[in-house]
Amino acid sequence: MDLFEKQSSEFARRHIGPDEHETREMLAAIGAGSLEELIKNTLPPDILLPRDLDVPGPVSESEYLRDLKETANRNRVFRSYIGQGYYDTIVPSVILRNLFENPGWYTQYTPYQAEIAQGRLESLLNFQTMVSDLTGLPIANASLLDEGTAAAEAMTMLFNHRNRDHETATATRFFVDEKIFTQTRQVLETRALPAGIQLVSGRFDRIEPDETFFGGIVQYPDSEGTVVDYREFAGKFHRAGAQVIMATDLMALTLLAPPGALGADVAIGSAQRLGVPMGFGGPHAAFFATRDEFKRNLPGRIIGVSIDARGKRCLRMALQTREQHIRREKATSNICTAQALLANMAAMYAVYHGPTGLTEIAKRISFLAGALATGLSQAGFGLRSQAFFDTLTVEVPDTAALKRESENAEMNFHYPGGNLVTVSLDETTTRNDVLDIIHVFNRSVGVDASHVSFDEDASEDFIPASLARTQEFLQHPVFNSHHSETEMMRYLKSLENKDLSLVHSMIALGSCTMKLNAATELIPVSWHHFSNIHPFAPAGQTAGYGHIVRELESLLCRITGFTACSLQPNSGAQGEFAGLLAIRGYHHSRHDQHRNVILIPISAHGTNPASAVMAGFRVVVTRCDEAGNIDLEDLKAQAEKYRDTLAGLMVTYPSTHGVYEETIREVCQIVHDRGGLVYMDGANMNAQVGLTSPGTIGADVCHLNLHKTFAIPHGGGGPGMGPICVNDKLAPFLPGRDGKGAVSAAPYGSASILLISYAYIRMLGAEGLYKASVYAILNANYMKARLEKYYRILYTGRNGSCAHEFIVDLRPFRSTANIEAEDVAKRLMDYGFHAPTLSFPVAGTIMIEPTESENKAELDRFCEALINIHEEIREIEEGRADKKDNVLKNAPHPLSVVAADEWLHGYSRSKAAFPLEFLDQHKCWPSVSRVNNTFGDRNLVCTCEPVSSYAETPA
Numbered sequence: 016m017d018l019f020e021k022q023s024s025e026f027a028r029r030h031i032g033p034d035e036h037e038t039r040e041m042l043a044a045i046g047a048g049s050l051e052e053l054i055k056n057t058l059p060p061d062i063l064l065p066r067d068l069d070v071p072g073p074v075s076e077s078e079y080l081r082d083l084k085e086t087a088n089r090n091r092v093f094r095s096y097i098g099q100g101y102y103d104t105i106v107p108s109v110i111l112r113n114l115f116e117n118p119g120w121y122t123q124y125t126p127y128q129a130e131i132a133q134g135r136l137e138s139l140l141n142f143q144t145m146v147s148d149l150t151g152l153p154i155a156n157a158s159l160l161d162e163g164t165a166a167a168e169a170m171t172m173l174f175n176h177r178n179r180d181h182e183t184a185t186a187t188r189f190f191v192d193e194k195i196f197t198q199t200r201q202v203l204e205t206r207a208l209p210a211g212i213q214l215v216s217g218r219f220d221r222i223e224p225d226e227t228f229f230g231g232i233v234q235y236p237d238s239e240g241t242v243v244d245y246r247e248f249a250g251k252f253h254r255a256g257a258q259v260i261m262a263t264d265l266m267a268l269t270l271l272a273p274p275g276a277l278g279a280d281v282a283i284g285s286a287q288r289l290g291v292p293m294g295f296g297g298p299h300a301a302f303f304a305t306r307d308e309f310k311r312n313l314p315g316r317i318i319g320v321s322i323d324a325r326g327k328r329c330l331r332m333a334l335q336t337r338e339q340h341i342r343r344e345k346a347t348s349n350i351c352t353a354q355a356l357l358a359n360m361a362a363m364y365a366v367y368h369g370p371t372g373l374t375e376i377a378k379r380i381s382f383l384a385g386a387l388a389t390g391l392s393q394a395g396f397g398l399r400s401q402a403f404f405d406t407l408t409v410e411v412p413d414t415a416a417l418k419r420e421s422e423n424a425e426m427n428f429h430y431p432g433g434n435l436v437t438v439s440l441d442e443t444t445t446r447n448d449v450l451d452i453i454h455v456f457n458r459s460v461g462v463d464a465s466h467v468s469f470d471e472d473a474s475e476d477f478i479p480a481s482l483a484r485t486q487e488f489l490q491h492p493v494f495n496s497h498h499s500e501t502e503m504m505r506y507l508k509s510l511e512n513k514d515l516s517l518v519h520s521m522i523a524l525g526s527c528t529m530k531l532n533a534a535t536e537l538i539p540v541s542w543h544h545f546s547n548i549h550p551f552a553p554a555g556q557t558a559g560y561g562h563i564v565r566e567l568e569s570l571l572c573r574i575t576g577f578t579a580c581s582l583q584p585n586s587g588a589q590g591e592f593a594g595l596l597a598i599r600g601y602h603h604s605r606h607d608q609h610r611n612v613i614l615i616p617i618s619a620h621g622t623n624p625a626s627a628v629m630a631g632f633r634v635v636v637t638r639c640d641e642a643g644n645i646d647l648e649d650l651k652a653q654a655e656k657y658r659d660t661l662a663g664l665m666v667t668y669p670s671t672h673g674v675y676e677e678t679i680r681e682v683c684q685i686v687h688d689r690g691g692l693v694y695m696d697g698a699n700m701n702a703q704v705g706l707t708s709p710g711t712i713g714a715d716v717c718h719l720n721l722h723k724t725f726a727i728p729h730g731g732g733g734p735g736m737g738p739i740c741v742n743d744k745l746a747p748f749l750p751g752r753d754g755k756g757a758v759s760a761a762p763y764g765s766a767s768i769l770l771i772s773y774a775y776i777r778m779l780g781a782e783g784l785y786k787a788s789v790y791a792i793l794n795a796n797y798m799k800a801r802l803e804k805y806y807r808i809l810y811t812g813r814n815g816s817c818a819h820e821f822i823v824d825l826r827p828f829r830s831t832a833n834i835e836a837e838d839v840a841k842r843l844m845d846y847g848f849h850a851p852t853l854s855f856p857v858a859g860t861i862m863i864e865p866t867e868s869e870n871k872a873e874l875d876r877f878c879e880a881l882i883n884i885h886e887e888i889r890e891i892e893e894g895r896a897d898k899k900d901n902v903l904k905n906a907p908h909p910l911s912v913v914a915a916d917e918w919l920h921g922y923s924r925s926k927a928a929f930p931l932e933f934l935d936q937h938k939c940w941p942s943v944s945r946v947n948n949t950f951g952d953r954n955l956v957c958t959c960e961p962v963s964s965y966a967e968t969p970a
């Protein structure tokens with residue numbers, strides 16, 4: 016390799032942990048002569064790719080950024096007055112720098128391990144409090160994917176609730192007001208069809224609901240900007256036994272009566288305009304708030320208050336068992352990954368501005384909208400409404416002329432049809448902008464003038480008195496304390512410091528692929544030319560994004576061995592739903608509507624059956640054999656039993672047991688022979704890229720979790736992206752660009768983070784991608800080789816190897832030492848590590864996935880921690896340590912416990928907190944003792960409580 020080739024391939028060296036020397040040592044430990052031999056010994060030969068990936072060569076980090084700058088400049092950033100759920104916003108610099116662009120925040124995992132996640136849990140609780148306060152509804156979750164899917168989740172929740180006592184659903188109609196955002200309607204349509212929900216479109220003031228309705232949705236303010244009083248509408252629905260969803264806007268709610276006070280049962284919407292850039296559609300946090308009655312049906316995650324082992328107040332994800340709403344045929348939602356990082360940004364925006372600051376921002380917007388209305392009226396333009404917050408719908412004689420003039424002036428409006436134009440203002444709008452808008456309107460009718468008065472004293476109030484907010488909000492001290500930049504910076508840091516992320520140590524989460532999220536991949540996401548583009552900006556202004564989209568679609572097709580791709584699904588589970596809808600579309604197009612059975616192996620992730628149910632299929636679960644593989648005989652029997660109604664199979668490969676099953680091709684054939692199609696769950700693509708592919712194996716469709724294999728960070732529980740790739744058969748059934756079959760609100764889902772995966776592929780090139788998979792396998796097999804001397808490894812494949820992850824069985828220690836898998840998970844925190852995946856897919860086990868990004872030294876530290884924990888278990892088994900008072904049962908040990916004057920344990924403080932020497936350099940303290948899981952669920956509190964409750968609660 017010459018000097019310049021070396022430079023081009025530098026990123027692979029930086030992304031992949033082990034160097035040549037370490038590689039040799041690791042291969043020796045495994046007993047393989049070379050990496051090639053390792054691969055030969057691990058993968059079934061009949062699935063190997065016949066040739067190298069057709070992906071262009073690698074580019075260096077600096078070359079990539081230089082090229083991308085040019086692509087970015089092909090996007091043209093106009094002033095956006097399009098609105099419709101996406102608004103320009105000012106990201107406070109202190110949040111941009113200390114949260115959005117900070118790996119201490121964005122590389123965190125979902126906060127399942129509460130003791131090392133108190134920081135983000137607090138921030139998400141702030142988010143819930145903000146949503147609950149502003150919407151006037153008591154229960155809120157910690158984010159959903161976008162406004163459209165939140166509306167669909169709300170509809171489904173009400174549908175299941177209304178019909179829960181009936182064998183067959185009796186109330187199947189759902190009212191959709193004609194003035195909800197178009198993209199929300201499209202997502203509702205996609206969701207309603209397979210669920211057997213009949214959408215009834217119309218005007219909210221004309222609908223007369225009866226017992227066939229279970230609910231209805233309205234937009235507040237509506238898509239034309241009108242602030243409507245929905246009290247009467249809500250009353251009518253309630254009298255008919257149906258519920259009401261209001262899609263709403265948190266900024267507007269600082270000035271408007273909250274949905275809860277107008278009779279809403281559910282309020283949903285997007286928190287984007289609270290300091291999260293538009294990013295061509297996302298990622299942004301959607302919110303969901305509801306009445307107490309629905310708290311056990313709420314989709315997504317809820318953060319709740321609990322106590323730790325010392326009775327100290329702490330936080331955790333509440334109702335985690337309920338979170339298994341993603342459970343097989345009882346599924347009501349498939350939400351897993353949501354938008355935690357963006358919820359944190361929005362929450363911090365509210366913390367920074369506080370109730371007064373937010374109200375001032377909203378008042379400025381409202382004042383400018385009022386001035387614009389007056390100016391346009393005086394210029395002779397007709398307004399559709401005199402009751403609005405930030406959006407005006409204006410009648411113009413010639414929309415084409417207006418569009419031409421506005422685009423000449425580099426501004427975009429929204430054209431809902433006919434002679435109407437909609438103009439939405441936001442917190443970035445200035446008085447000069449308002450003058451410019453009026454000027455453009457005037458020019459469109461041949462007048463070259465612009466005039467308006469900005470006299471605050473003389474300004475008219477366009478919010479009707481009956482809908483003006485009287486309720487206080489954000490009174491909790493957290494929203495009233497951190498308003499200087501110094502305070503805000505310290506608050507952000509103090510929360511970050513409570514949490515463990517990839518900046519501390521490896522996070523070996525099986526099935527989640529917590530690999531490096533490289534700075535070069537992430538930097539462009541906040542570039543002006545990518546972050547400030549509206550998802551519905553005219554195509555002529557988004558050529559840069561268009562280029563990335565086309566390239567990425569093509570690259571992902573080549574990697575998966577498929578021919579068409581949709582980048583729309585904004586999580587893996589949404590990808591499953593979209594892929595299954597494609598299968599459904601295919602069967603229906605052949606008049607095979609009766610093909611409605613999906614086979615799913617018992618080892619599958621919960622989202623698989625949940626998505627299948629959502630897509631209108633019947634789930635039939637098939638067995639695994641003792642070795643953890645799909646039980647071929649059972650699969651055959653089930654496929655045969657349902658051969659006339661078989662729609663397909665969902666399968667994860669390598670399996671969720673971390674094994675390349677030898678029979679995978681046969682599995683696909685069994686299904687194909689009986690008229691079914693094969694859906695491959697791409698969660699484990701990190702063990703396929705460059706080695707094999709879903710297309711090569713014989714699948715028809717797969718999703719890719721870009722937030723796993725393709726380097727998008729987990730963000731503490733989102734964002735993510737779950738594009739799907741399909742073969743020719745299914746290509747016509749992908750979600751359409753025209754909104755047909757939409758599974759997300761925006762055409763390309765959370766488009767701005769596609770840049771991360773694009774960078775990953777471009778900088779690694781074909782060889783680097785191949786190497787990444789090989790090293791993921793090497794790292795897993797090396798750890799397995801070290802740990803199998805101490806622990807039972809549950810399943811292995813060819814030659815005793817594992818794929819990119821493996822399962823460690825902890826169940827035997829229950830009887831020998833009274834130790835549970837959870838004790839080991841908590842003890843790992845004392846060693847500075849996040850636990851691997853706990854009890855998935857097998858209860859009582861941990862699943863380790865090191866990824867290629869960790870070097871041997873880090874893998875060794877983790878192994879040493881687990882080996883030492885094994886010794887600590889032995890001490891209990893042999894009676895050298897007490898069965899109750901031991902380092903595992905009492906784990907984790909926070910600093911406040913270790914440094915306390917009182918120490919009542921039968922082991923030393925240093926054994927508790929510094930059990931291995933490397934901890935002198937690597938200590939990361941959990942901030943609370945073991946969190947009490949049941950207390951929080953029995954006493955569900957999911958908003959910030961009054962300060963008095965922070966006083967210690969007796970255990």
Ligand SMILES: Cc1ncc(COP(=O)(O)O)c(C=O)c1O
Nearest residue numbers: 351352526586587588620622698
């Ligand atoms: C095997 C498997 N399938 C599907 C999913 C769902 O993906 P997402 O969380 O992106 O919705 C996961 C998530 O961890 C998974 O592990």
